[in-house]
Amino acid sequence: MRKSPSITSKLPAVCAIALLLLIWHTACDLDWVPNFMLPAPGAVLRALAEDFPMLLQHARVTLLEAFYGLMTGVAVAFITATLMDRFTILYRAVYPLIIITQTIPTIAVAPLLVLWMGFGAAPKVTLVALTTFFPITIGLLDGYASADKEAAALLRSMGASRWQLFRHLKFPAALSHFFSGLRVSSSYAVVGAVVSEWLGGFEGLGVYMTRVRKAYAFDKMFAVIVFITAVSLLLMAAVTLLRRASMPWEVYEKMERKD
Amino acid sequence: MSDSILRAEHITKCYDGIPIIEDVSVHLENRELVCLLGVSGSGKTTLFHVISGLNPPEEGKVFLRGEEITGKPGHISYMLQKDLLLPHKKIVDNVALPLLLRGAGKKEAREKAGTFFEQFGLAGTELKYPAQLSGGMRQRAALLRTYLGSQGVALLDEPFSALDALTKTEIHTWYLHVMDQIELSTLFITHDIDEAIRLSDRIYILGGKPGRILAELKIDPPRPRDKDFSLTREYADYKREILRILDQ
Incomplete structure (x- = not known):
């Protein structure tokens, strides 16, 4: 071995x-x-340990915003990508728009969202949805396009309807691309939620970050950063686990390629 | 003639206004194995797409057991050199797919498909994924799927051309055996003259541009044929005749 x-x-x-x-x-x-x-690494670690209960409390708020935002992003991405794949005209109309929206910096949109929606959770969830929507949409579009053309013809020869073709061939073919997009998006989601909290709010890691920055507590600043990094990594690992559970056949395909 | 299991009459099919096949008529009798032999580009695969209903022809009609199915997919399925098994489905679900597409319940489709696994030498692979099977086993699974999707007729498009000579001979013997057991009729595309003579009851030779039927040849010795058939004078005569027609 x-x-x-x-x-x-x-x-x-x-x-x-x-x-x-x-x-x-x-x-x-x-x-x-x-x-x-x-601050030295040791000092950061000490601050992290001291603040840990408080960080957890703030993290709960941030993670909830990130979660709702991500779910909204996934839902919108799924609907958009599926419709774009189904209707070529829609693809041509919307694709450039999606690219343009991605060039607008998050930081520039966040204050606008706060002005429109107030200091509650709404602008945060919206911002997260906006940032996570893109990688998943692109992933799904690539995934749909990657479906084997010959397999599609074969399924049609068996009398498959458009819906059956989607369900048995296109959607499963898009899964691996979807999860790659979701992995990227899940880390975007946390960052997006934190950034939107900088601009105002009552609780959350971003709010806490602003507070310790104003107090010039550098060790605590670094502690939050380390904490956020850890949370993002954990989320990405969770996505990987979810992928393995949803695509049990992938393991065998990888083994086969190694043979 | 009227009891032909499959008949394609006077098929003409164009792509972008250019005819690929012209006035092609073929028929397949019950439990017969018929080869379409021709060089690449002679429109063999185009004809299959027409017969399977994927691409309606410009002219001509297709009948399955006397019922017209021109341009109607869902009646006859085909099998290619690539097995095209769906990687995310277990073998039993891959094989049962045609039944599922026709509206059968998942359990019912699995049960029906499951009854053939033994016969196709696939016992024990039901719950495996395609990536866990060897190439030969995957071809068998693909063939079973074709059978379940085709109501007694199989269209095979060079299904064994990726296999080496020994495996090929083995799978030929196996195929003829299974075909007799399940009362299957086969229309078989190949560019391999030896494969055609060894397997077929009849051979259509396709050629020209656009592709047409150049000749129809009956191979007389009954199947299963002796191993040494390919060494006989008779065999050589068939081969010489085919080469002569292809050369013209």
């Missing part, structure tokens, strides 16, 4: 991260950078 390739392939990344942390620690320890501007 060979060693698991995932361990050997992850080793360089682990070393790189360890090296960066070491440089950071040394830089702080030898006072290359003033400590109030860049």
Whole structure:
């Protein structure tokens, strides 16, 4: 039995991260950078531990916004992509629009949303939906297009209706692309929710971030950043698990390719 | 002639106004194996698309057991060199797909399909995914799916051309055996002259541009044929005749 390739392939990344942390620690320890501007890794970790209960409380709000936003984004993406795939004219009309909306920076839209919708959850959910919608739509469109043309002809020869073709061929073919999009979107969702909280609100990681920034509590700032990174990574891992559960055949396809 | 299981009459099919096949008529009798032999580009696959109802012809009609099915998919399915099994479905669901598309319930379709697994040498693969099966097994599954989708007629488009010579001989023997068991009639596309002579009851030779039937040849010795058939004088005569027609 060979060693698991995932361990050997992850080793360089682990070393790189360890090296960066070491440089950071040394830089702080030898006072290359003033400590109030860049807190040492140890200080950040201490702040993280101290604030953890509070961070969890804020995270609950942020994650809920991110979740609702992501679900809205997925639903809208699914409807849009499916209609675009079904009606070529719609594809031609809407595709450029979708690309244009992606060039508008989130930061620029967020204040507008707050002005329109107030300081509640609505502008946050909307912003998250706007940012997550794109990768999933593109993923689904690519996925639908990737369905085997010959298999489609064969299914039609068996008398498959348009709906049956979608259900048995196109939708399953799009699943892997969908999950790739969802993975990216799930990290966008957290970031989107945090950014929208900067602009106002009562609770949430973004609100908390603004507060500690105003207090010049750099160690706490860094602690939030580390926390958000961890949450995003966890979400991405959750998507991977969901993908494995929904596509049990993928494992065998990967094994087959290795043979 | 009226009891032909499948008949295509005077089929002409164009793409972008250019005729690909012209005035092609073929018929298939019950439990017969008929080959369409021709060089690539002679419109063999086009004819299959017409017969399966995917592309309606400009002229001509297709009958299945006397009922006209021109341009109506859902009656006859075909099988290609690529197995085209859906990767996300287990073998039993892949095979049962034609039944499902026709409106059968999932359980009912699975049960019906399941009864043939033994016969097709697929026992034990029901709940596996296509990626877990070898190429030969996948072809068998694809053939079973074709059978369940085709009401006694199978259209095979070079189904074994990716296999090596030994496996090919083996699967030929197996195919003829299964075909007799399940009372299947087969229309078979190939560009392999030896394969055509070994398997067929009759051979249509397709050629020219646009493609037409150049000749129809009956291979007399009854199936199953002796292993040494391909070494006989008779066999060589058939082959010489076919080469002569293709050369013209």
